[in-house]
Amino acid sequence: xxxxxxxxxxxxxxxxxxxxxxxxxxxxxxxxxxxxxxxxxxxxxxxxxxxxxxxxxxxxxxxxxxxxxxxxxxxxxxxxxxxxxxxxxxxxxxxxxxxxxxxxxxxxxxxxxxxxxxxxxxxxxxxxxxxxxxxxxxxxxxxxxxxxxxxxxxxxxxxxxxxxxxxxxxxxxxxxxxxxxxxxxxxxxxxxxxxxxxxxxxxxxxxxxxxxxxxxxxxxxxxxxxxxxxxxxxxxxxxxxxxxxxxxxxxxxxxxxxxxxxxxxxxxxxxxxxxxxxxxxxxxxxxxxxxxxxxxxxxxxxxxxxxxxxxxxxxxxxxxxxxxxxxxxxxxxxxxxxxxxxxxxxxxxxxxxxxxxxxxxxxxxxxxxxxxxxxxxxxxxxxxxxxxxxxxxxxxxxxxxxxxxxxxxxxxxxxxxxxxxxxxxxxxxxxxxxxxxxxxxxxxxxxx
Numbered sequence: 464x465x466x467x468x469x470x471x472x473x474x475x476x477x478x479x480x481x482x483x484x485x486x487x488x489x490x491x492x493x494x495x496x497x498x499x500x501x502x503x504x505x506x507x508x509x510x511x512x513x514x515x516x517x518x519x520x521x522x523x524x525x526x527x528x529x530x531x532x533x534x535x536x537x538x539x540x541x542x543x544x545x546x547x548x549x550x551x552x553x554x555x556x557x558x559x560x561x562x563x564x565x566x567x568x569x570x571x572x573x574x575x576x577x578x579x580x581x582x583x584x585x586x587x588x589x590x591x592x593x594x595x596x597x598x599x600x601x602x603x604x605x606x607x608x609x610x611x612x613x614x615x616x617x618x619x620x621x622x623x624x625x626x627x628x629x630x631x632x633x634x635x636x637x638x639x640x641x642x643x644x645x646x647x648x649x650x651x652x653x654x655x656x657x658x659x660x661x662x663x664x665x666x667x668x669x670x671x672x673x674x675x676x677x678x679x680x681x682x683x684x685x686x687x688x689x690x691x692x693x694x695x696x697x698x699x700x701x702x703x704x705x706x707x708x709x710x711x712x713x714x715x716x717x718x719x720x721x722x723x724x725x726x727x728x729x730x731x732x733x734x735x736x737x738x739x740x741x742x743x744x745x746x747x748x749x750x751x752x753x754x755x756x757x758x759x760x761x762x763x764x765x766x767x768x769x770x771x772x773x774x775x776x777x778x779x780x781x782x783x784x785x786x787x788x789x790x791x792x793x794x795x796x797x798x799x800x801x802x803x804x805x806x807x808x809x810x811x812x813x814x815x816x817x818x819x820x821x822x823x824x825x826x827x828x829x830x831x832x833x834x835x836x837x838x839x840x841x842x843x844x845x846x847x848x849x850x851x852x853x854x855x856x857x858x859x860x861x862x863x864x865x866x867x868x869x870x871x872x873x874x875x876x877x878x879x880x881x882x883x884x885x886x887x888x889x890x891x892x893x894x895x896x897x898x899x900x901x902x903x904x905x906x907x908x909x910x911x
Contacts, residue, residue, distance in 0.1 A: 469520055477516045480508055532568070540566055540573065541580050553577055596710070598632050602759045603661070603766035605631040605703075607668045607714035610645035613722050619735035621863070625721065626653045629714045631668065635756040636717065637661060639744040641737035643863075647674050647690050648823050651780040654694075655823075658776065662766035666701035668711055676704050690782050697779050699770055724751075782821040786829075788812045793841070800841040801829065809836060 469477075479496055482488035483504070494504045510518040540560060548556050553574035560566040560573070577583035599605045610624045624645055628638035638657040642649035669675045677687045688696070695702050705711040728747060734740050769776065786794040790813055792803040803809045803817075812831060820828040829836045 468524065469516075473519050473521070476507060477511070477519050480504075480511045480519070481516075483508060484512065532572070536566070537576055540568065541576055541582070544573075544577065544582060549582075553583060596712075598757075598760070600632060600760040601763045601765045602630060602632050602635075603664045603764050605666055605668050606637060606657075606664045607631055607711050608650075609670060609711065609714045609718065610642075610649075610672075611718040611722065612644070613726075615641065615722075615726055615740070616729060616735050617726065620737075623737055624649070625718075625725075626650065627714055627717055627721070628653065628657055629717050631713060632759040633756050634713055634717070635752045636748045639741075639748055641740045641744070643737075645672060645674060647782060650674055650691055651694065651823050654691075655776060655780050658698075658769060659773070662768050663698055663700050663770070665765050666703055667695065668703050668705060670708070670711065671704050675702055693783070694779050694781075720755075777822060778820065780823065782819075784819050785816045786819055787816055788814065790814075802839045802841045803829065804837040804839065806837075808834065812836075 476497060479488065479493050483490060483493045490501055490504050490508075493499075494501050497504065499507075507519065543560065543564060543566075544551065544556050548559055551559065554570045556577070557568060557570040557573040560568060574583060578585055607629050608627065610626050612622060612624045614622045615625060616623075624642050626638070626640045626642055626645070626649060627636065629635065630637055638653050638660070640649075640653045640656065642652070667675075671678070673689065674691050675689060676692075677689055692702050708715055725747065729740060729743070732743060734743055771779070784796075786796060786801070788794055788803065788809075792805060792809055792813065794801055794817070796819055801819075803812070808831070815831075817836065818830045820826075820830060822828075829838050
């Protein structure tokens with residue numbers, strides 16, 4: 464006798480019925496255990512005594528279902544899909560079969576047929592396998608950087624971004640800072656703190672955010688390098704961009720850990736704003752590294768000292784651009800008109816370029832050959848440009864800025880029509896009607 468396939472429920476029934484047949488269990492107790500009536504227990508017991516344990520199996524086991532499609536219909540559907548819809552998914556293929564061929568079949572049945580015939584790969588088969596990358600051997604060789612937009616203070620404050628710098632060799636948190644959004648200036652601020660504490664690493668590893676990489680092939684201005692990249696070039700530090708999130712998995716996993724542990728610690732500490740949170744992050748970082756940091760494969764520390772004076776670092780970590788000076792000693796910058804004060808130096812700058820410096824603390828300077836030039840801002844406009852391209856990571860900060868501007872804007876005066884300006888007042892007559900018409904007489908009578 465061969466093997467008999469039975470489900471767990473059927474095996475449980477066999478065990479209970481065997482106890483009833485041996486008079487070790489009453490029919491009432493068996494009915495309560497199996498959640499059946501006494502009548503059903505007697506019927507199963509009769510089958511068990513007549514045919515043994517195999518008689519308790521469901522009678523439909525091994526038989527084709529009544530609603531099964533005929534093999535010819537299955538072959539027809541697959542033939543149509545191969546010939547007319549070879550690159551269609553199961554859902555769309557099922558819709559086309561029903562709409563254009565009058566063959567109604569569920570999308571899951573089409574999916575099963577296509578998988579069995581090799582026309583479609585299951586989700587498990589389509590999954591990409593990312594091979595793990597070994598850690599770098601030395602501390603300070605590669606620093607992964609990323610920004611995590613999250614409700615770090617839960618409902619106590621608006622969402623903000625946490626900038627995370629993590630060492631690839633040790634998984635140690637090197638720099639943490641709460642900022643409003645991922646921007647060049649926020650990364651400049653975090654980078655300055657990192658350089659003062661640890662020095663210059665060999666390279667940074669980031670995603671393809673526009674802070675680190677110029678996406679346009681025909682970008683104007685600069686040699687296809689961002690302001691952050693230009694600053695790192697002057698510091699002799701390399702910036703590398705990952706091709707996927709999995710490639711910089713250490714900082715991604717650190718973000719996930721921080722979104723759990725840090726949020727709860729901030730709640731217990733009663734912290735609800737970024738300024739106090741940045742102070743708290745220093746102690747949190749030390750406790751986190753003491754618990755989770757790994758020992759590097761080699762004891763060497765590849766951090767280097769700064770290649771410039773510390774007071775000159777601000778001139779590197781800033782937004783620098785060149786601007787052409789017109790005949791009126793003016794140039795445009797960030798939707799503003801900058802007017803240079805006339806003196807012996809600025810008179811010779813007509814038709815030449817000057818350097819603009821926008822610092823993290825909000826200062827703005829205009830320089831020529833290293834000399835700061837006096838200027839005035841003419842026709843200042845702080846309004847956000849219509850249809851401005853805004854990245855998803857900076858959307859919250861931009862919307863907050865827009866709402867502040869809209870709330871501070873004075874209400875616009877009511878625009879009067881030309882008729883109102885000329886003093887026109889409606890007299891109750893409908894336009895296009897003669898003065899003595901019956902309709903106008905009725906309107907005048909109603910007005911009286």
